[in-house]
Amino acid sequence: MKRFNSVPLIMAKSIQTNLFHNIGVDLGTTKTLVYVKGRGIVVNEPTVVATNNKTGQILAIGQEAEGMLGKTPLHISAIRPLSSGVISDFEVTEKMLHYFLERCKAKGVLGRIFDWPRLVIGVPTGGTEVEKRAVEDVARSAGAKEVYLIEEPIAVALGAQLKIKESQGIFIADIGGGSTEVAVISLGGVVVSKSLRVAGDKLNEDIIYYFRDKYKLSIGEKTAERIKIFIGSAVDLGTNQEMNVKGRDLTRGLPKEIRVKEDDIREAISPSLEKIIGAIKDTIESTPPELIGDIMETGVILSGGTSMLRGFDKLLEDSVDLPVNLIDDPVTSVIRGIGIILENVEDYKDILINIIRENPPL
Ligand SMILES: Nc1ncnc2c1ncn2[C@@H]1O[C@H](COP(=O)(O)OP(=O)(O)OP(=O)(O)O)[C@@H](O)[C@H]1O
Ligand SMILES: [Mg+2]
Missing domain, CATH: 3.30.420.40 (ATPase, nucleotide binding domain)
Structure with missing residues (x-):
């Protein structure tokens, strides 16, 4: 009898597996990346959302919202819903993730009916249980039917093609x-x-403070980031790069442009x-x-x-x-590692964290 029963069981299991849409997410403070099994990385966008403060309506997400950072009128806020790797605005994170997941939906009528996202999502190793649960909750609220967490350093190691189980x-x-x-x-x-x-945000902040103290010049976060990327350095590389920086003179309140050197930026970010x-x-x-x-x-x-x-x-x-x-392409290493897991779930199910017990085993 068992032999006859196992056939429909295997079929049911296989149908169930195929109905799941396996998706990976790297929910970063600066960038959110989404990987869809069989398709690769389909979203690589800044973790930024612009909302109308009066109506609560979402105006832009990702790249478009990032362009608004520091430039919005009073009734619009362009915000980053994660801070220091942790969700700081649950509702906005949920809406953003929902929007990104919608983009990954399968095409066609059947795809839309049987679209059960199963998410594997990266979490920092140092995170508390509450922070991990917040990631899981946000993924479920955004539409995931099953959620599994993976510690980000393990995903990085997989992304670097290393044999993590040895x-x-x-x-x-x-x-x-x-x-x-x-x-x-x-x-x-x-x-x-x-x-x-x-990490990177703190370096931008250091540059903003340095300009305020040393040059009495007020600059925005995006300008600070540009300076860091163009002429920032950790050691003297002998390149002596320089660049012009525009901001507001804090003593006169008027626009001012100054020329800064690589050494100054190194001094700002060294601590x-x-x-x-x-x-x-x-x-x-x-x-x-x-x-x-x-x-x-x-x-x-x-x-x-x-x-x-x-x-x-x-x-x-x-x-x-x-x-x-x-590592090659350091910004995509976590999501590439998650992608490796999604493509071979059976091999990696033992390293995934499943803190809500109602998920059936993979
Ligand atoms: N060429 C560069 N030089 C210096 N910093 C850079 C460069 N390119 C990107 N960055 C910085 O890298 C940071 C983003 O890195 P990454 O995408 O790995 O972060 P994240 O995964 O979103 O954040 P986290 O993992 O901390 O939640 C930003 O602070 C950005 O300014
Ligand atoms: Mg990251």
Whole structure:
């Protein structure tokens, strides 16, 4: 009897599996990326939403909303609903994610009827249970039928094509917009980790304060980010770059343009870079000796947008006496790792976190 029963059971399971639309999300402070199984990365947009304060209506999401940052009239707010890697505005995050998920919907009538999104979504290792649950809740409210969480450093390691399930230690430093996540991975899990709310946003803030103090010039967040990306550096690279910066003179209240040098920007951001390096050193100090041996060979894998700051890899290498490898395309490493999971769910189901128990096993 069992043999006859198992056929419909297998069929039902297979139909159920096919009805699920497997989607991966990297919900970052600066950028949100979405991966659809079989299609690849379909959304790569700034985590910004513009709303009308009077009506609560959403006016723009992603790229378009980012263009409004710092330029909105009183009745419009362009906001970033995540701060330091954590959801700070649940409702706006939900609307944004819902909008991105709608874009991933399957085409055709059948696709629309049987569209049950199953989400695998990245979370910082240092996050609390409440923060993790908020990510899960936001994904469900945005339309996901099943939600699984994955620790971001593990996704980065997968994105770097590393074999995460072996007993070989892997050292990941993911320096994004809102947070720095440092973790040592072995046997498919995180052995040691450290999370720091200092990353790209803090560097922008440092630049804004520096201009205010040194040049009495008020500049916006986007200008600070441009300066960081164009002439920012972590060590003296001998390039002596310069650029013109426009802002408002704080003493006269009038527009002013000044020319700034690479060295000035390095001075502005150095204390924060030291904090990031400090977190990496602390993690090395807490790593079990057997894993340190592995890491001396494989080195530190650097990921996240801020790891592209010119000379940062060199500063780190000089500070920790370990080889440093900047991952290819550091901004997409988390979502590429999640993509690998989605394409081979059976192989990775044991490393996914499922904090709401009503999800059936994958
Ligand atoms: N070339 C560059 N030099 C320096 N910083 C850069 C460069 N390119 C991007 N960044 C910075 O990288 C940060 C965004 O990185 P990323 O997309 O990894 O963050 P995120 O995943 O959205 O944030 P988090 O993981 O902290 O929640 C921004 O602060 C951006 O200014
Ligand atoms: Mg990130």
